[in-house]
Amino acid sequence: MDTQRPRARSSLREPGTVGQGNPEARASCHESREGELPNAPVVIRLALARPAGPELRPAVHVKVSIQRKIAAGFAVAALLLALITGAALRNAFRFDDTFRWVDHTHAVLREVEQVLANLLIVQSAGRGFVLSGSEDVLAPLNQSRVELAAAMEQLRKLTADNPIQQERLRALAPVTERVVQAMEEQLQQRRATATVIGGEAPVLLRTQADVDRAREIIRAIRFEEQRLLAERMRAAQRTAHGTVTASVAATVVALLFVLASVWLVRRDFGERVRSEQALRQSQQMFKRLFDNAPDATVQVDQQGRIVRANRQIEALFGWERGELSGRRIDELLPPRFASRHSAHLAAYFVAPRTRPMGVGLELFGRRRDGSEFPVDIMLSPLETEQGMQALAVIRDVTERKRIDEQIRRLNLDLQLQNARLELVNNELEAFSYSVSHDLRAPLRHIDGFASLLAKHAAGTLDEKGQRFITIISDAARRMGRLIDDLLTFSRMGRAQLETMTVDQNQLITDVIRDNELDRDQRIEWQLEPLPAxxxxxxxxxxxxxNLLGNAVKYSARAEPPRIEVGWRSDPENSASQVFFVRDNGVGFDMRYAAKLFGVFQRLHAESEFEGTGIGLANVRRIIMRHGGRVWAESTPGAGATFFFSLPVNATSSTGS
Known part of the structure; x- marks a missing residue:
């Protein structure tokens, strides 16, 4: 009853589409992975390309092309006829399927009418017996009960594929059973009492209600079947229309294809003479390119015999070109490679393509006098009338090998120099740490005893003596700060990096608070949210x-001091982000910017601004260890901006 069944059958008759691997695509991928010989001669490779376009096709190919086009025309015509025949058969099957379902619908409608008719007979016969008591009216009742059950069973089978109709039959079955059962009860009661029951008896009224309910259900079943019948008739009409349209279209296409084939054949006949002339020109061009190629080139057949050689072969191998014709290519190789080369050549012709020979191997050529030299060889397939052959482009790489060896030695020397430099740096850091550590105790003693001396001799020393003691203490403390900075600088070079996600906004807040950098209430802080x-x-x-401390120190004379912290994308490197600290302090001359990040480098006198000259060197060492860089920009009297970059892959989302 469901229209999905014919559609499912028609879809099963259509061929499935399963993706098939493309061998040419796989070969292309394989070829691209192997790569080509660097600096391979472009001229030779262009000369080796198969002639393209109709003006370069040889005459024999034109003949074959005409024959193929004629054959193709007949093949396509036959294919179109086959397609039309197939479409007609397919539509015939669909017509047969549709009409079968139409017959099926009519059968359901007949059984539905049979159920209703038998149900009404049961009701009428039962009423007649109840009212008259005559046994003669019971003959149709007994037969109708049997036919009613049979009709219901047949309906269940016919509508087995339609769940909606099945549900209606399940609702109809108890109704018919109640009607039959009620009639049986009244028959028994009538026989037992021999009393005439009025037509308005409750049992007869209930029976009439059940019959009316059965009529409603049967009416719904009949409506559904009529709807399906109309839908299937429309499908049959669409199929017929599609068949006619497809037949007309296929006929038109076949006619157009035949006309096109005739036109192509006439054109190919006209091109034959032009193709022969183009072939001769192409052969001459190929010969000139082959002979004048900058690299030695030989053409080899599948048996390994040399078919032709160009002029560079004479200069490279010492053979005359005429002498090499017909000889085996093995004679241009050292004897130790002969057996291996034969196997490589046979393997190449199994799947010929442009590629270097002996990838990953050291290849050598042999001159006529027996001397050997390193070579690179590029192989390219060449289709000829004698079958598939190969072109071998041979390049002397003696000079390149010499340069490679020189580069290798230079790299080795550079590695040794780097190792020595690293060792010296480690020794210098160790020395710096040791000296700085050993000097701290004597300096503490000098500062401590100077303070004791100032207290002990406070009453006996004059103003000049007191100033001398103050100078000693200040110098000792300044030397102590310098040693502390040296220790920090050394430790930053030796400490192991322990990276983790750092909230820079909180870090800057802690630095300002812990070091009391905001004790000058005049400072205007502009802190932009930074990414973690x-x-x-x-x-x-x-x-x-170091950066914030310098900004506070060098902007102290500004009115008011202003310090800005921010970040941006690196315009020179998309893989980095740049952070900066900007102040409106004294600034510096950009001519001396290169000295800023060196150890003990200062651009201002210590009497103007205190400091040891190690802080910015520490900044550069730390940032470089994180894979970034540091720089500064300034104008004297207009403040300075210090930048440092960190890799983007080391950053996360912007903090608040």
Whole structure:
């Protein structure tokens, strides 16, 4: 009853589409992975390309092309006829399927009418017996009960594929059973009492209600079947229309194709003479390119015999071209490669394509006098009338090998120099740490005893003596700060990086608070939200401490001091982000910017601004260890901006 069944059958008759692997695509991918010989001669490779376009086709190909087009025309015509025949058969099957379902619908309608008719007979016969008591009226009742059950069973089979109709039959079955059962009860009661029951008896009224309910259900079943019948008739009409349209279209296409084939054949006949002339020109061009190629080139057949050689072969191998014709290509190779080369050549012709020979191997050529030299060989397939052959482009790489060896030695020397430099740097750092550590105790003693001397001799020393003691203490403390900075600088070079996600906004807040950088209430702080980064938190804290401390120190004379912290994308490197600290302090001359990040380098006198000249060197060392860079921009009297970059892959989302 469901129209899905014919559609499912028609879809099963259509061929499935399963993706098939493309061998040419796989070969292309394989070829691209192997790569080509660097600096392969472009002229030769162009000369080896198969002639393209109708003006370069040889005459024999034109003949074959005409024959193929004629054959193709007949083949396409036959194919179109086959397609039309197939479409007609397919539509015939669909017509047969549709009409079968139409017959099926009529059968359902007949059984539905049979159920209703038998149900009404049961009701009428039962009423007649109840009212008259005559046994003669019971003969149709007994037969109708049997036919009613049979009709219901047949309906269940016919509508087995339609769940909606099945549901209606399940609702109809108890109704018919109640009608039959009620009639049986009244028959028994009538026989037992021999009393005439009025037509308005409750049992007869209930029976009439059941019959009316059965009529409603049967009416719904009949409506559904009539709807399906109309739908299937429309499908049959569409199929017929599609068949006619497809037949007309296929006929038109076949006619157009035949006309096109005739036109192409006439054109090919006209091109034959032009193709022969173009072939001769192409052969001459190929010969000139082959002979004048800058690299030695030989043409070899599948048996390994040399078909032709160009002029560069004479200069490279010492053979005359005429002498090489017909000889085996093995004679241009050292004897130790002969057997292996034969196997490689046979393997190449199994799947010929442009590629270097002996990838990953050291190849050598042999001159006529027996001397050997390193070579690179590029193989390219060449289709000829004698079958598939190969072109071998041979290049002497003696000079390249010499340069490669020289580069290798230079790299080795550079590695040794780097190792020595690293060793010296490690020794210098160790020395710096040792000296700085050993000097701290004597300096503490000098500062401590100077303080004791100032207290002990406070009453006996004059003003000049007191000033001398003050100078000693200040110098000792300044030397202590310098040693502390040296120790920090050494430690930052030796410490292991322990990276983690660092909230820079919180870090800057802690640096300002812990070091009381905001004790000058005049400072205007402009802190832009910064992204979190992956870094060593202790080292990054040292960077911000040095940069913010310098900004506070060098902007102290500004009115008011203003310090800005922000970030941006790196315009020179999309893989980095740039952070900066900007102040409106004294600034510096950009001519001396290169000295800023060196150890003990200062652009201002210590009497103007205190400091040891190690802080910015620490900043550069830390940032470089994180894979970034540092620089500064300034104008004297207009402040300075210090920048440092960190890789983007070390940053996360912007903090608040």
């Amino acid at each position: 980064v992956r870094a060593d938190p202790a080292m990054l804290r040292q960077v911000w401490f």
